[in-house]
Amino acid sequence: MAKRKVSNPLALAVLGLLIEKPMHPYEMSSTMRERVKEASIKLNYGSLYSVVDALQRHGLIEVRETVREGRRPERTVYAITDPGRTEFVDWLSELVSVPVKEYTQFEAALSLLPGLPPDEVLRLLTTRRSRLESELIGTQAILDRMTDQGMYLLAIELDYVQELRKAELGFVERVIKWIQNGTLGGITFWRQAYEGGEMPSAEDWQRAAEGTLPPDAR
Structure with missing residues (x-):
């Protein structure tokens, strides 16, 4: 750039x-x-x-x-x-x-997710899901109005944002499901960290990542 x-x-x-x-x-x-x-x-x-x-x-x-x-x-x-x-x-x-790497706040939060207990993350992601759903509805209303007025080109970035938010919503819903049904790779060690009061080692996390991804995430 x-x-x-x-x-x-x-x-x-x-x-x-x-x-x-x-x-x-x-x-x-x-x-x-x-x-x-x-x-x-x-x-x-x-x-x-x-x-x-x-x-x-x-x-x-x-x-x-x-x-x-x-x-x-x-x-x-x-x-x-x-x-x-x-x-x-x-x-x-x-x-x-030219695509560029953009460092979003949500990506940063995801990279540090084990810093919160699994049940708390589940609660927070559920809240985020509701907010994303509301945002999608509001943005779609604006986009539809602009499109009906023949001004889609002047609102094309909103369509792009909608697609990003839909993808984010889908991701959030998958992670919520994996936490709820216990199939998130490494969740056993994650829970142990907060139930036993001791954070698993880097080696423990590596072992948890080997072969334990949920089937639909492979």
């Missing part, structure tokens, strides 16, 4: 908006919210202004004019530069074409 002068994904969104037309930061923010882009790109006013300043500093955008509407404070309107257009196309093309 190329090293970017400004690497915050919000900067890419700003460049994309300014390709459409010059805007001031408030209009950028409101446009992103209208298009539900804050669901995919972290957005707040502080970071937005920081990103705009950085993009201007590196010559990717420039001040077009300063306007005042009624009694509102003056607002600076920005436009994209030629280097900014080049950066947008190059950056977006790279993100679309």
Whole structure:
């Protein structure tokens, strides 16, 4: 992946908006919210202004004019530069074409799962399953509305997120089942760790991993 002068994904969104037309930061923010882009790109006013300043500093955008509407404070309107257009196309093309390793918080939690008792993990995963189901319903409603309005392309990232969440839900449901029926590889040692008060050794975990995976996980 190329090293970017400004690497915050919000900067890419700003460049994309300014390709459409010059805007001031408030209009950028409101446009992103209208298009539900804050669901995919972290957005707040502080970071937005920081990103705009950085993009201007590196010559990717420039001040077009300063306007005042009624009694509102003056607002600076920005436009994209030629280097900014080049950066947008190059950056977006790279993100679309090159898979990268993304370190999610849930993945980190899974890597440390034995740090909690099995029954507690079962309770927490059951809670996560309910929240995932609710999230899927809410996101699908937004996606359906955008699709019905002929704007699927402007919400395609929501469809991607839906597929990721469905896969996550399926995974969570499998792990819940394995804990409930005792077929999760290593669960015997895991339970012993909390029933006997002594954590199994690395060698114990290795032996538990050999030949004890549930049939449908092989």
